[in-house]
Amino acid sequence: MKILLIVNMPWTRELGASRTYIEIAEDLRHRGHIVDKFDADDAALRHTRLSVFFQQARYCARAARFVRQHGRNYDVIQAESGNLPYFKRELNYEGVLVVRSNGLPHFHEQYARARAARVTEAARRRGRSGSIGGNVLRWLARQTWGLRQVERSFAAADAVVLLNEDERRFVAHRLGYAEKVYCLPNGLSEERFTQFAAQVVRPAARRAGQQIVFIGRWVDLKGAEDLPRIARAVRSVRPETRFLLMGTGVEREQVLTAFDPADRPAVVVVPAFLSDELPVLLREATIGVFPSYIEGFGLAVLEKLAAGIPTVAYDVPGPREMLKFFDHPPLMTPSGDVAAMAERLLTLLGQPEAEYARLSEQARAVAGRFRWSDVVDSLLEIYASVGRGRLLSGRSHKEVSTNHQDQTT
Numbered sequence: 001m002k003i004l005l006i007v008n009m010p011w012t013r014e015l016g017a018s019r020t021y022i023e024i025a026e027d028l029r030h031r032g033h034i035v036d037k038f039d040a041d042d043a044a045l046r047h048t049r050l051s052v053f054f055q056q057a058r059y060c061a062r063a064a065r066f067v068r069q070h071g072r073n074y075d076v077i078q079a080e081s082g083n084l085p086y087f088k089r090e091l092n093y094e095g096v097l098v099v100r101s102n103g104l105p106h107f108h109e110q111y112a113r114a115r116a117a118r119v120t121e122a123a124r125r126r127g128r129s130g131s132i133g134g135n136v137l138r139w140l141a142r143q144t145w146g147l148r149q150v151e152r153s154f155a156a157a158d159a160v161v162l163l164n165e166d167e168r169r170f171v172a173h174r175l176g177y178a179e180k181v182y183c184l185p186n187g188l189s190e191e192r193f194t195q196f197a198a199q200v201v202r203p204a205a206r207r208a209g210q211q212i213v214f215i216g217r218w219v220d221l222k223g224a225e226d227l228p229r230i231a232r233a234v235r236s237v238r239p240e241t242r243f244l245l246m247g248t249g250v251e252r253e254q255v256l257t258a259f260d261p262a263d264r265p266a267v268v269v270v271p272a273f274l275s276d277e278l279p280v281l282l283r284e285a286t287i288g289v290f291p292s293y294i295e296g297f298g299l300a301v302l303e304k305l306a307a308g309i310p311t312v313a314y315d316v317p318g319p320r321e322m323l324k325f326f327d328h329p330p331l332m333t334p335s336g337d338v339a340a341m342a343e344r345l346l347t348l349l350g351q352p353e354a355e356y357a358r359l360s361e362q363a364r365a366v367a368g369r370f371r372w373s374d375v376v377d378s379l380l381e382i383y384a385s386v387g388r389g390r391l392l393s394g395r396s397h398k399e400v401s402t403n404h405q406d407q408t409t
Contacts (some may be wrong), residue, residue: 001033001034001075001076001383002033002034002036002073002074002075002076003028003033003034003035003036003074003075003076003077003078004035004036004037004038004067004070004071004074004076004077004078005021005024005025005035005036005037005038005078005079006037006038006039006063006067006077006078006079006080006083006084007021007037007038007039007040007079007080007083008039008040008043008056008059008063008080008083009039009040009080010039010040010041011037011039011041013274013275013276014272014274014275016299016300017102017103017296018039019275019299020102020186020299021037023187023189023372024372024375024376024379025037026189027189027372027373027376028376028380031376031380036074038063038066040059042066043058043059043062043063044062045058045059045062056082056149057149059083060082060083060084060085060149063079063083063084064084064086064090064091067084067086067091067093068091068092068093071091071092071093071095072092072093072094074095075095075096075383075387076095076096076097076098076383077093077095077096077097077098078098078099078100079097079098079099079100079153080099080100080101080102081099081100081101081102081104081105081150081153081154081160082105082149082150082153083153084097084099084153084156085149085150085152085153085156086152086153086156087155087156088156096158096159096383096386096387097156097157097158098157098158098159098160098161098382098383098386099153099154099156099157099159099160099161100160100161100162101160101161101162101163101167101296102163102296102297103163103294103295103296103297103318104162104167104170104171104296104317105147105150106147106150106170107166107167107170107294107317108221108294109146109147111221111293111294115220115221151175154171154175154177155177157180158180158386159180159181159182159382159385159386160177160180160181160182161181161182161183161184161379161382162181162182162183162184163183163184163185163186163296163297163318163321164183164185164296164297164317164318164320164321165183165317165321166317166320167183167296167317168181168182168183182378182382184375184378184379184382185297185321185370185375186296186297186299186302186370186375187302187370187371187372187373187374187375188302188303188306188367188370188371188372189371189372189373190371190372190373192303192306193306193367193368193371195276195279196279196282196303196306196307196308197364198279199279199280199282199283199307200307200308200364201283201284203308203353203356203357203360204353204357205284206284206285206286206308206309206356206360207286207351207353207356209242209284209285209286210238210240210241210242210286210349211241211242211243211244211284211285211286211287212231212234212241212242212243212244212285212286212287212288212289212345212349213243213244213245213246213282213285213287213288213289213304213309214227214243214244214245214246214288214289214290215246215247215278215288215290215300215303215304216247216248216290216292216300217247217248217249217250218245218248218249218250218254218255220293221292221293221294222291222292222293223290223291223292223293223314224258225258226291226336226338226341227243227245227258227289227291228258228259228260228263229338229342230289230291230338230341230342230345231243231259231260231263231266231267232259232260232262232263233338233339233342233343234342234345234346234349235262235263235266237346238346238349238350241266241349242266242267242268243263243266243267243268244268244270244281244285245267245268245269245270246270246273246278246281247270247271247272247273247300248269248270248271249271249272250269250271251269251271252269252271255267255269256269278303279307282303282304282307282309285304285307285309286309286348286349287309287310287311287312287345287348287349288300288301288304288305288309288310288311288312289311289312289313289341289345290304290311290312290313290314290319291313291314291338291341292313292314292316292318292319293314293316293335293336294316294317294318295316295317295318295319296317296318297318297321298313298318298319298321298322301313301318301319301322301323302322302367302370303367304363305322305363305364305366305367306363306364306367306368307364308360308361308363308364309360309363310326310331310348310356310359310360310362310363311323311331311363312331312332312333312341312344312345312348313331313332313333314332314333314334314335314336314337314341315332315333315334315335316335319332320332322366322367322369322370325362325366325369326359326362326366329344329347329348329359330344331344
């Protein structure tokens, strides 16, 4: 088949969402398929202070123009949700049209609105409300781009592929697309698993290091407000504990201002790293922490598990797909409960060596359930199912999702 992937991000492994598309493309090409892409760079958008407010709408227009010109060359077009909010008749396209989401925008919008309300209230109390011009531009941008475009892309697609069961249920039952929604998580390539396995050290050495690692951007959505409080709670009990913060996108000095002065010497910040460096950078980590409030899947969690690092996260969609397999001890805590998160981390840091070794091995086994080869197998089944114009072997979409989990077990 000839397949076109449409994604409004730069095509680079250093961005988690982009890397998923790159690895899907590589697996498909390995099987003999031809895969092209139309990304943010291909759209060649000029950036100005004004255009940034309408960047997504402009990208959609460029993507649609590309499909109208070249779509006839492809058997399958797969676009990120909202990137191609047009019906096939509007695109002069007759092949298979699939939408895949790297995180349901509706869930992000819910979080953003709740946080914006808190920020606005805080600004009001300080007597600030933002510039009138900025507020107007943000309002106009929401009129030309937003959830309605995402939902239009769902309506236009032959199939909608989501990363977790919470998203699948929302789109199936709240939005009414049960007949064409599938749940397929992200995964890791066999090469990636090999890289992590090559760097695994003895559990005793890792446990002795007492290092907690976080991977993610330094933003509130990922837990930037919570991590300093977690660090203080943990280090007040175990002062030898160190924290490694990776991929923050923010320099060390700015990150450290959020931490208690007593904790700053124990915090190492790595603003950016190359994807291939991660297995080595994780060698000394004991436990992972991921206090993110919204995730499509949580690739940072999966990679830490693949490295044999038990990881504690908030009980939210995405990480839940992986961490639901851990019972003794559980690795999820209530969303936003800093005290519970700190307590769980302390429990893991204090485990006997044999118990920590068992949990580390279980982490690697759970990660092994999520492989790109299995995900792409199911993705190709979806392409074929849609192409035949009927459900896969007469089964429901829910059964397709369950079948994928069985395959990866």
